[in-house]
Amino acid sequence: MEFSFLLKKLISSFLMPLSFSLILFLIGLFFLFFNSYKKAKIFLSLSFILLILFSNSTFSNKLLEPLEKSYEKVSINEKAKYILLLGGDYEARVNEAIRLYYLNKGSKIITSGYKGNQIESEASINAKKLISFGIDSNDIIIQEKPKDTYEEAKEIKKIIKEEKLFLVTSSYHMKRAMKIFKQEGLNVIAAPTDYLIKKDHTFSIPRARSMRKIEVSMHEYLGILWINIKNLNNSK
Numbered sequence: 648m649e650f651s652f653l654l655k656k657l658i659s660s661f662l663m664p665l666s667f668s669l670i671l672f673l674i675g676l677f678f679l680f681f682n683s684y685k686k687a688k689i690f691l692s693l694s695f696i697l698l699i700l701f702s703n704s705t706f707s708n709k710l711l712e713p714l715e716k717s718y719e720k721v722s723i724n725e726k727a728k729y730i731l732l733l734g735g736d737y738e739a740r741v742n743e744a745i746r747l748y749y750l751n752k753g754s755k756i757i758t759s760g761y762k763g764n765q766i767e768s769e770a771s772i773n774a775k776k777l778i779s780f781g782i783d784s785n786d787i788i789i790q791e792k793p794k795d796t797y798e799e800a801k802e803i804k805k806i807i808k809e810e811k812l813f814l815v816t817s818s819y820h821m822k823r824a825m826k827i828f829k830q831e832g833l834n835v836i837a838a839p840t841d842y843l844i845k846k847d848h849t850f851s852i853p854r855a856r857s858m859r860k861i862e863v864s865m866h867e868y869l870g871i872l873w874i875n876i877k878n879l880n881n882s883k
Contacts, residue, residue, distance in 0.1 A: 662869060664697070664701040664865065671690050671693050671694040671697065672694040675687050675691035675693075698853070701858050701861045702855065702858045703853065704854060704857045706857070707857040707860035707861050707864070708844050708860065710860070711860045712844060714818070714819040714822055715818040715819050715839075715842055717818075717837075717839075718818070718837035718839050720838075721836060721838040721839075727747075727754065727811035727812055728751070728753070728754055728755065728810045728811060729756075729806075729812045730754055731757045731759060731799075731814050731815060732758045732773055732777075733796075733814070733815065733820070733824065734759055739840045741773060741776050741780075743838055744777070744813075745777065745780055745782065747838060751813075755787070756777060756786060757790055758770040758774045759790040759791070759802075760772070760773065760791060761791065761792075761793060762791055768789075770791040771789060771791060774789050790806075796824050796870075797827055800827050800828045800830075800831040800833060801831060803833065804832070807834075809834060811836060813835075814837055814838055815840065816838075817839070817840065817841035817842075819867055820867060822867065823874065826871065830874075843860055
């Protein structure tokens with residue numbers, strides 16, 4: 648699992664917009680230094696065009712929109728015993744988890760998030776944030792060992808069994824997360840939050856924020872592709 652996890656991260660990092668554009672740029676420089684001007688022009692021009700495209704808000708929003716609109720905001724009539732707060736965002740996700748907690752009396756919040764190279768895990772950070780907002784520490788379950796969504800789903804299944812679960816994560820991550828959790832047979836309700844798409848003008852100057860949206864979209868689409876490939880191999 649460790650090798651598979653690292654391989655997935657490595658491949659996705661090279662396919663991110665900035666990394667991919669820089670690779671094309673470096674190839675262009677390589678051909679330029681060796682006086683292969685025609686090839687250099689192709690790669691340098693392509694690198695520049697992609698950077699402009701990736702930093703355009705209209706393009707980035709179009710790419711991100713199918714992910715963010717996969718699930719509607721959870722209804723206040725929905726009820727569940729557990730609320731899973733995935734790591735990542737420390738504001739929107741925490742706020743949504745707190746909202747659902749008070750709408751579902753007697754519920755428990757599960758915080759999840761891998762430590763990685765950090766001093767403290769995301770699961771622990773979010774747990775402390777919840778306590779600072781008045782959530783009873785006895786109603787918080789910390790899960791800091793899972794490294795990715797696959798491992799999170801497996802660990803959560805051990806805790807909740809057949810109980811209903813609110814899955815709180817960013818709207819753009821919800822499609823992939825729900826796919827994984829449903830495959831594990833979890834009785835899960837999507838509770839998306841942390842929307843990145845804002846109303847932008849049709850024409851806009853290049854923005855780093857737009858490139859961030861592309862990175863997020865590519866990460867999720869690659870993740871969904873990875874799931875489909877694994878399912879295809881398992882079905883053989």
